[in-house]
Amino acid sequence: MEAVKTTAAHEIHPMENVLRMDRIPHIWCPGCGIGIAVTAFAAALEKANIDLNKVAIVSGIGCTGRVAGYVKLDSFHTTHGRAIAFATGIKVASPDMKVVVFSGDGDLIAIGGNHFIHAARRNIDMLVVCVNNFIYAMTGGQVAPTTPLAAYATTCPFGCVEPPFNIPYLADSSGAVYVARWTALHVRRLTNSFVEALNKKGLSVVEVISPCAQYYSRINRLGDGLDMMRFYHDNSEIRHGEDTKNLDIGFQQKIIMGKFVDRERPSYTDRYQDWLKQRKVGM
Amino acid sequence: MNPLVTAFKKGFERSGIKPSRISMPSDVLFEPEVVKDLGVDYFHVTRGRAIAFGTGLKLANPALRVVAVAGDLMTIGGNHFVHGGRRNMEVLVICINNYVYRKIAGKTAPLVTVKFSPYSTFEEPFNIPHLGNSCGAIYTARWTALHIEELAESIAHGLTKRGLAVIEVLVPGPDYYNGIGTWRDELVKFYHENSEKRDGEMPRNVGITGESKIIVGEFTDKEMPPFIDTYNKQLSAVLKDKFTPYGQTNGGQNG
């Protein structure tokens, strides 16, 4: 850190107090959207004015899994798909922490799908940021549970044969209290969503549609990151409060964004506390 | 004989499918006699893996009909459930839900030890039909263990569905864990009396809150291409005549 402090004021990164400058440059490819999501998140942390000492961030494995390593908070880089489970432990054991899970679609929805729906059901008080790039990028472009039908991936050399998940619908139906989706292009709205979600009590899910210039776009001949951004710009539509069941994303189809769910449910910790107080069932 | 098994037997018969064509992976231990009586191939698998196991059975031999009976479905097996639904894998999932309700229709349910309850008692349960529907199941229904006729109908219908069908069965107590057989009659009755039949109800509204009655019935029933069809469609589109559709010859297996 010293190195950074000695540099001239104008050279100091505006996010320096949220990012681990000693880890920059990061590993993400040019044209990737994860960095944008992180910046938006960092900005949201400031806006939401919460005590940064009381925020823990947990990531799984994958490109997005590396986020924890670049954010200057108590940060944990855990095993594949188990970020939410790990975070659950943190939240349950010390309820005064604000816990954020920042990971990718493959990590959270494929191998971690079970923890995703259960955390939502339990309504563990945490923010889950799911960066969805439609593919496993870290391992080199395998099919993900979000890969649109007929899109190509290395383990689907003849096109994806499985319908993708509609993440907001899944989160909604398993009980998340706040569900939103934005693309990496809509930074300002994304930031605001983060702020709202951070101040929400219960499990919030924010899906960030992000370009993967290196694998998804290349394998499917969709151009570079900029082209993807253009595509988002031309083919995304904001529909707040849209019924989550209409939010499927087809291959190069229109992307519907917005805040879809915002409701109240008692969180796990609350339930546990009053259950302890007034339970009769001998367990 | 255990009412559930009766329903299974009736259902299998009515479906008109030879029992020998039916495979039944399950993390619920069925007594040998029961299986003999049903005449199906039965696999007692690791907790929660019935659907994943069934996926293997079905894909390796598409001629099979697979009935996955799941006790730990929504706990350990939750992931396999949602992904099975997404793929629309041709598996009939019978979810034996022994969740112990604290309050039903305002009354307190008879106490049953929560030992094997998939949920600690202070947690809210999943709305299984809703979750199933939201991740792509093409048929969702819920019955209590006393709706034998309806359950049998559902099973018969579910077996003919080409895709993931899920039937939630409310059974009392943890006892299934030690082999289906022992029952808590008063609780079965209790469920039965406090349930209300509402076919075609929106899955979103059939959650078991503890305040209203248990809503049972056939909720959704739609058509979606099953995994193998999508697979064959996609590959023949790309590979043209180089590709022999999978499952027709099924790699020399009993197609």
Added chain:
Amino acid sequence: MKPDPKGVLTGSHQLTGNQACAEGALSAGCRFLGVYPVEPAIEVSERFLERAKAVDDATFVQMEDEISVLAAVLGASWTGKKAMTVTSGDGLSLMMEHLGLGVMLETPCVIVDVQRVGPGLGLPNRAAQGDIMQARWGSHGDYEIVALAPSSSQEMFDHMIGAFNISERFRVPVMVMADAYLAQQKETVVIPKPEAIELYPRRYYEGKPGTYLPFKRDGDYIPRMVDIGQGYKFHVTGLTHDDRGYPVMNEECQEYNVHPLVWKIRKYVDELVDVEENGIEDAEYVVISYGTTTRAANKAVEQARSKGVKIGHLKLNIIWPFPEKRVSEIAKKIKAFIVPEINFGQIVSEVERVCYGKANVVFVVHGDKGMEDPNDILVAIESVQKETQIKDGVLEYQGA
């Protein structure tokens, strides 16, 4: 450091192994239990929740599967709470990946394995000792682990405290290898006064935020910890990492990171060794036992002695690390070791290894009863006396 009196239920009680386990944990200051219900270990969570009323800061969570259970336990441990989980064979198999993470993040926690017959679903209510090697080798990659084996409810209580102390001392997950028989057996357990219990406090880093290195090792190879939420803003990863906890993917760092994981136990073997010896001095034959088999072994040894056989008994309280030195020493003085286990030969192969051809090694496989039978051990003792020279490999005799 003395325990918080709230957790200590001082007095003499009739407790099953499971209940003793919960009591031991609470006395040791454990305040987080993560479980997924699996026979025969469920009673532990019941007891823990029962007591959670009195011990207000005790938290409990039942997760969706064992995988998430251990993940949650590791997370909880970093909040500063002593955390544990309890499971059985198939649960333990699911925990293997996170056991590795626990080792890599050097996170103190305790895993109680109430062993049942395996593999697969095995038999839920039958005692076995089939997970012993799994405890040592079950996760991928190279590491060293500590595993204790209680043989009675009282030991269950004591070992729980020991386990938590060791895990805090060495920053390593510790296994307690109980079994179904022990877990369901009701016995007298004497719980001492709080002031009579000694706890090893977590080794905290005292320095200022910004100066903390999560994996900077002290002279004794053990790094220090901090709790989250204290402003240290540290980073830890399951990837190969340097002192800062940042991933570094090269040979040197792998060596730098992983070798100490092995050392920090291997270099302290002598400190960790915990065996109970009985009549070893003049013995020609020695029975080595651990866990519940000790009960059968004790009987057999007595009977053999009464018949005038010069026989001693070596009981392992800590299985891993294995007390190599001690066993080798004894091997030089005696004719044969007799090793009864409720499995098909796990610790016995360790004994065979460290004998270095100085003594015969006899394995007593348990009969169909599923529990060790003293008579089987006696038969082994008698038969091995007929052996004239030392044979390669492990000897087996037909049981009674």
Added chain:
Amino acid sequence: MNANPRDVLSGTHYIDGDVASGFGALAAGCKFIAGYPITPSTEAAEAFARVAYKGNAMFIQMEDELASVSAVVGAVWSGVKSMTITSGPGYSLMMETFGFAAMLETPMVLLNIQRGGPSTGVPTKTGQADIMQSRWGSHGDYEIIAFAPESPQELFDYTVKAFNLAERYRCPVMIMSDECVGHMTEKVVIPAADRIEIEPRRFFKGQPGQYSPFKPDDDLVPPMAKAGDGYNLYISGRAHNDQGMPYTNEEFKLRCIRRLVDKIKKNKEKIIELREENTKDAEVVVVAYGISSRVAVRGIELAREKGIKVGQLRLVTIWPFPDERIAELSQTAKAFVVPEINYGQIAFEVDRCAHGRSNVVLVPHGGAGVHNPDDICDAIEYAVKHKEPLEGVHEYKTRLERKVFEEKMRIAE
């Protein structure tokens, strides 16, 4: 029985080990692979996915490793040969269902391309630290067969052989390769189909009525049936009798579990495959497997140049372990040198079988790289010089270790 020409991509290829293994599976008649992407094993899955349609086989990417291995066991019981592909962390996840497969005596193949561990470790670099896990990783007692190929060609050959042994002994078979071999691109010759020997599944011939799934033939291996043939199978992961009926606690018997162990132990000689070089009169025998055995060759050359009589024993099958052969060698050899990319796993097995007659020197390596042949040579020299018995595996201090701990990142002692 010979391989089906449709499945064999005969010819000379220039491919990496992962791909070779994928092709090997197809050639062996594997009709179903369920996998989940994990570096460095993914290429094998990708290769199979590309060619599966030629053999009318199916590749499916499941939601996680647990699902993959469960699906594979299911596929086997519907009568097809089946395999799954993974690496360290995925391997750990598979442990429960893997024990279940052993209990069901399921003939399946599991390819583990090892990487540096523990936990996430170094995904893109090599390791050999899952060796003991492959033997002991699941709870309860069972025996397995494990291969350690040292080249892409061997990855092809032994993938085929793994399927054959799996069918022969009706048990899960492991291919414990490592990232180096998996990502090493070499010439691989795939012979014509009629040159590839395939072990067909031993199906039960009799009437459905008389079939008991776990009633062994004389070789302790029971014949199989498949789902959907009217056998009314009752297959349980619980401890079961020959008919597959789960035991109640009362009439608890161990025969079923005992046989899982015996059917491998008793057929050891038939299974074990070793390669030996000048072990006859060797003072020192280098015991190695996988990539380490290739690195060792150079170390041995260096030692020979110094006039030391060194032999090499290469473990092609790691499990079951060749106890007897090591014991024999310990009669003549002064010492064993065991280079492996871990901190001592097979070395302890060798130490056990040497029965104190010869010393054992371990040349450790943390992973993320391979040994320096000079280290192996030095270890050999040390082993020759050191006359008196060591009692315990001697861990040789490698150049890397010295570099890391004495020069670079020294720990405050």
